[in-house]
Every structure is written in C-alpha cells, then in structure tokens.
Amino acid sequence: MNNSARPRSPHVQVYRPQLTSVLSFGHRLSGLFLSLGAVLLVGWLLAAVSATPAFDYLNAWLGSFLGLALLFVWTLALFFHLCNGIRHLFWDAVVGFELKTVYLSGWIVVFTSAGLTLLTWGVALW
Amino acid sequence: MVNRVNNQGSHDNRVALSRARGLGSARTGVGHWRWQRVTAVALVPLVVWSLASLIAVAGGGRDAVVEWLSSPGAAIPMILLLIALFWHMALGLTVVAEDYLHHIGVKIATVAVIQFGCLALGVAGVAAMVLAMAAA
Numbered sequence: 001m002n003n004s005a006r007p008r009s010p011h012v013q014v015y016r017p018q019l020t021s022v023l024s025f026g027h028r029l030s031g032l033f034l035s036l037g038a039v040l041l042v043g044w045l046l047a048a049v050s051a052t053p054a055f056d057y058l059n060a061w062l063g064s065f066l067g068l069a070l071l072f073v074w075t076l077a078l079f080f081h082l083c084n085g086i087r088h089l090f091w092d093a094v095v096g097f098e099l100k101t102v103y104l105s106g107w108i109v110v111f112t113s114a115g116l117t118l119l120t121w122g123v124a125l126w
Numbered sequence: 127m128v129n130r131v132n133n134q135g136s137h138d139n140r141v142a143l144s145r146a147r148g149l150g151s152a153r154t155g156v157g158h159w160r161w162q163r164v165t166a167v168a169l170v171p172l173v174v175w176s177l178a179s180l181i182a183v184a185g186g187g188r189d190a191v192v193e194w195l196s197s198p199g200a201a202i203p204m205i206l207l208l209i210a211l212f213w214h215m216a217l218g219l220t221v222v223a224e225d226y227l228h229h230i231g232v233k234i235a236t237v238a239v240i241q242f243g244c245l246a247l248g249v250a251g252v253a254a255m256v257l258a259m260a261a262a
Contacts, residue, residue, distance in 0.1 A: 045254035
C-alpha cells in the first residue's frame with residue numbers, strides 16, 4: 001500500500017455537490033447518527049427493566065429541549081434512511097437507474113422523509 | 127441470475143463464465159451485501175412498528191413500559207428488531223470504517239470494536255427483553 005499520495009475520487013475540495021451525491025453521503029451520515037440512537041434504545045430498555053431511577057432520569061432528559069431536539073433529528077434521520085434505503089433496494093432490483101428517475105426518486109425521498117417526520121411529531125405532540 | 131448451491135453447501139451467485147474461469151469468491155463473496163439487504167427489508171416494518179409503539183407507550187411511565195414490553199405482541203417484534211438492527215448496524219459501520227480508515231491496524235481494531243460492540247448491544251437489548259418478561 002504505497003499509493004497514499006495518489007488523488008482520491010471524489011476529490012472533495014473541488015467537487016460540486018449534486019442531489020445524488022448529497023443523498024448518498026446523507027445515507028451514511030444518517031446511518032452513523034442512527035447507530036447512536038440504537039445505543040440509546042438499548043439503554044432505554046435496560047433502564048426500564050432495572051429497579052433504579054435511571055428510567056425516570058432518562059425520560060426526563062429526553063423530554064428536555066436538548067432531548068426533544070435530538071429525538072427530532074433522530075426521527076428525520078430514521079425516515080430519511082428508511083426512504084433512501086427503499087430507493088437503494090429498487091436499484092438493487094435494477095429499477096430506476098435512468099438519470100431522470102434517479103433525481104425524481106431522490107426528491108421523493110427528500111419530501112417524503114420530511115413529511116413523515118412532521119406528521120410523526122404532529123401525532124406525537126397532539 | 128440463477129441461484130445455485132455449490133459443493134460447500136452455500137449459495138453461489140456467480141455467472142457461469144466467472145465460475146468456469148475460477149474468478150471471484152469461493153464461498154461468501156456476496157454474504158455482506160446479501161445480509162445488508164435482508165436485514166434492511168426486515169427492518170422496514172419493524173422500524174415503523176417500533177416508532178409508532180414507542181410514541182404510544184413511552185410517556186406512560188416505567189410500569190406501563192415494562193408491562194407492554196412483556197406482552198408477546200411487543201416482545202417478539204422488539205427482539206426481532208434488536209437482532210436485525212444490530213446486524214444491519216454492524217454491516218453498515220464496518221463498510222464505513224473500511225472506506226475511511228486507511229491505517230491497517232486502526233482499521234482492523236475499529237472493525238473488531240464495531241462488530242463485537244454490535245453483538246454486545248444486541249445481547250444487552252435481548253437480555254433487557256427477557257428481564258421485562260420475567261418481571262411481568
């Protein structure tokens with residue numbers, strides 16, 4: 001492995017972002033962020049079954065401004081990863097590879113994940 | 127593409143030409159790719175179910191949450207969710223580490239931590255579910 005000086009692609013400093021590359025990177029970023037949420041889910045389950053006040057502390061923290069803000073971003077990341085993941089499954093079935101379709105499905109993912117996030121929070125807070 | 131079983135008992139997805147030339151993996155070349163998709167499909171209904179359920183029960187206090195977790199209708203999909211989730215997470219994080227970490231020692235150590243960490247988290251989650259069922 002003596003090729004570390006060679007340029008890598010995409011060369012991020014001079015790379016003009018498009019919807020396709022932004023969503024691709026967003027899929028990884030949302031996956032990383034959702035991993036933290038998965039750790040929280042296990043912590044929440046353990047707190048619920050432990051005979052300690054941990055569950056009440058955790059729920060109180062999740063109800064604070066910071067907790068609610070994190071939960072909101074987690075919801076958005078979840079719906080985005082879900083919708084874009086389904087888009088990837090269509091690609092795996094070799095469906096929707098035309099450039100126009102790729103952009104159309106990309107925008108559908110953006111608006112669907114935003115809409116489902118707002119709908120979920122509307123229902124949850126109602 | 128036809129799905130075949132090779133003499134090792136595992137599936138062989140290569141086309142006939144690459145198999146004849148002896149190219150590609152002998153056994154589990156597409157295993158990572160395949161399980162990433164299988165867990166993804168399983169997670170679609172499980173994630174939607176868990177999100178709706180958690181919104182409904184999370185505010186009800188500890189006793190209500192434990193009672194809900196101990197019912198079969200919640201325990202079974204929640205355990206399936208934990209298995210599919212941490213499997214999917216281990217596969218995804220491994221790819222990210224393999225792509226962005228270039229020092230081979232750091233890469234191997236990080237992948238080991240990711241994979242054992244996901245296993246540990248999944249086991250901890252399932253253990254919590256068993257404790258919930260025992261408490262009810």
